[in-house]
Amino acid sequence: MNTINSEKPASSDKAPPKMPGALPLIGHMLDFGKNPFNYMMKLRNTLGEIGEFRMFHQRMVLMTGPEANEAFFRAPDTQLDQSQAYKIMTPIFGKGVVFDAPPDKKDQQLKMLMPVLRDKPMRGYAQIIVAEVEQMVADWGDSGEIDLLEFMKELTIYTSSHCLLGNEFRYELNEEFAKIYHDLEKGVNPLAFVFPYLPLPVFRRRDKARARLQEMVTGIIAKRAQKTEKSEDAFQLLIDARYDDGSRLSPHEITGMLIGTIFAGHHTTAGTAAWTLLELARRPEHMQAVLSELDRLFGADGEVTFRSLREMPLLENVIKEVLRLHPPLIFLIRKVMQDFHFKDYTVKAGKYVCTSPRVSHRIEEIFPEPEKFDPERYTEARQEDAKPFSWIAFGGGKHKCTGNAFAMLQLKAIIAVLLRRYTFELTDAKDHYQDDFTQMVVQPVSPCRVRYRKRQTMCDTATQASEAGTAEKTPTGESFRIVIDRELCQGHATCMSEAPELFQVDDDGNLTVLQENPALDLLNKAKQAEKYCPTQAIKIQLK
Template sequence: MGERLLKEPPSLSGALPLVGHLFEFRKNPHAFMMRLREQLGNVAEFKLFHQSMVLLTGTEASEAFYRAPDEVLDQGPAYKIMTPIFGKGVVFDAPIVRKNEQLSMLMPALRGKPMRTYSDIIVDEVEAMLDRWGDSGEIDLLDFTKELTIYTSSHCLLGAEFRYELNREFVEIYHDLEQAIQPIAYVFPDLPLPVFRRRDKARGRLQALVSRIMEKRAQQSANRTNVFQMLIDARYEDGSKLSVHEITGMLIAAVFAGHHTSSGTTAWVLIELLRHPEHMRAVVSEIEERFGSDGAVDFESLRQLPRLENVIKEVLRLHPPLIILMRKAMRDFRVKDFVIRAGKFVCASPSVTHRIPELFPEPDRFDPDRYSPGRAEDRDLFGWQAFGGGRHKCSGNAFALFQIKAIFCVLLRRYEFELVGAPGSYRDDYRKMVVEPASPCLVRYRRRQDSRLKKAGKRSASIRKDSFAERFRIIVDRELCKGHAHCMGEAPELFRVDEKGRLEVLDERPAATLIEKARAAEKYCPNRAISIVNESKP
């Protein structure tokens, strides 16, 4: 199709002078974007202040968004709100090549080998918090999940110093940084507001702490595998080390990724299970079968919980914490038969795409069975997009699922819960930049006295009996691969990931004896970048 046939996106009427559609958007951005799509379709334009915004929904438009290279759709100009928090020259404020180098430095701590060490940390943190509870009581669920996930994320990703030696100070610093994520910061991030002054002071305090811990670690010989140590040891392509300023910003980015979205999702998992007792019974039964009353919660066993994982997926579909993702068009950008001109902001909305009936029948219904093998409604990589997609899909998606599953394997073995309020009174708070349940979010708990709980015994891994045709091929989508290296953990004979996160397929057409290992690599790839194709099928 020639350029002359391309159209400008349809534009929503009713924009006010100076502010555009800001007031309706701020009131409930999800409802606003749902109305926008209903009226104008999957490519639609609106105004925020003076800026033109183009919303892309549905799989075709979303795929164009997620697959666009940075030189065409750039994250940096869209997330200047984070520059005072992460720091100048760090992540979104860095040039594209430097930003991608920085993000790649975070990946080693999110790969299979380090992940296998995190389950013990998470379980210990949950148990420590439950020790305060007693036999029964009432809590604000969101307060609990926020406190818990900041402990688990900081302990796993940053190390024991942040968790124990600096616990109270780090939590206070993190709170002041988090509170500065306000809509006004998109336009005026440096206004002399108290919340922004506390933000800047907190970042300065954190950088001083990071410098102090780095000096302390330099005197020690302990072998650490957390993000902090990996950043200390990392080098750019030109051989230079990260500055304390850069390390501080990337540590903040790592904890934001590990905590900011997981706390709300963890709360919603429990709320939805309590709203739907049949799914609660199924999840508790699965956990009992897998672990018994005191079976070890470890990396391998956490991967064998399909019911719980499907519940988490359905929570992320109905309550994605990030309901809008933005880029700036650096060049004219084509989507379907539309052209989006350079200078406009381009947005994808997981919360809207997740409610399209053609992708998810009865989209407002909580239905974890959507993801069962027979239905697999998440098979479209650009339909179910709770972690984004493409080259910038959230690198911490595997850690987030792992963390939430570990939390519930402890919680639901120790306690029973009930909602304090009416089930329909628990709602998303769309006033926040990262959406979570509205406060207060009250639940009651009672220690379990279930005599049916039994100790989990050893179980042999199930072996698939179906046979694969003699000729099969491994295909990797390089844009989706983020170097998690789970494939190498499953099938080192077939996959190798180097220290830069670059994947090499050692044998694209391996022997039939490696079929099961190849399938395991396909199954456990967090980004679903690997597929096994039967070349013998017509």
């Protein structure tokens, strides 16, 4: 593994090169605001893997490429602070919640949510998501037309709230919650990076929605306290949670963390789900290949389950390629708290550094023909994403999105159910479907209309996602060793589900490797643990 040392090098102390063309007061904001991706690509092409630009009074340093990404993601919080960079979310999450909390408190809050993203509850989410999709298309009929993005937004708010928040938000408060969430989401405005409390209508609606949601949360807490049976959703986890000092979360804190949970699992997934169907509809050959994989796996009547969703290599590669070309978060930001060093350059404290998945995903040396939609990049034969920190759609390092496994499960379940029932066609010219860079979370430009038609034929050869069909052959050799990157491990406990003889994860998410020199007959289980680890924290090495 290539490790970048962010400590000061002995040789040089150069400042990153600066992008020309800054205007008085606003800097590069006009060019950046027109199309952030084009501007950042221009910066990389002009200055290389590191370069500085200015947004109003803030000095920003863009770092792109695997080495720069690794330095960015592996830097300690004391040096590159995530919280300081995302104060934009403070009015939405609330004062003292997540990014606005002191580091120790923030870590405790995030740990409180981890149990709903661990492997055991994840196995039950597949059925919930499948049922929600089936319900959404129940009255579609044989053909019709929809705004795909709006459909996905509605569907993913149902699936995310049902899986993570509980029945009250999904069924009892659904209509009002949807409106509140919409007003909160609109409050994530680029202006809020610099002026989060301007007296604008969009910010006033944001603040009113947050106050109303806290009223609703307080009411649900009181109702749940009267019940003898406890729910097992994120909401109940937060009600029961305790800080290290034994104190409970306040309704204000619970509200902010529930908002954060849905933000992480909704708007990014909605755009990616829409783009997945759009990219397949643009390319009939890829659409047919995915349909064939689904038909082979399920036949006419096979059940979509947690395990079958994991055995869809072609669909998974399609989704990865969609995330390469259309990552929802165009850039990730940290504030420099202590001088940060990368190669020969020093970024001074007080500036901001950012990395861009979208730019890094288009580096031709890593991804040849970067504008081409090519899901085969991720096959065993090519492995274009094998270089660490080259594919960063979910971020990287210890701050990698903890919900990435849930997002992939949700995406595969949605696409699998829809494509088993319907085929999709574009209603407009292919070039009409573009990314909307006016939004903080990049999604297809709206309206985003497609036609659907019920599938008339489906392979009825009921194939099974059997272990025989997917298990790997045991390689020859004497033994193997397990290497854990502790910085990447987030405690999902997937490894423990796959190989309980080798891994144990306690309630606090701490991983223990149970055998230092495992027998070779456990290699396949170890490889499964490596394959399905959401953060790629496990490496299996043959001796």
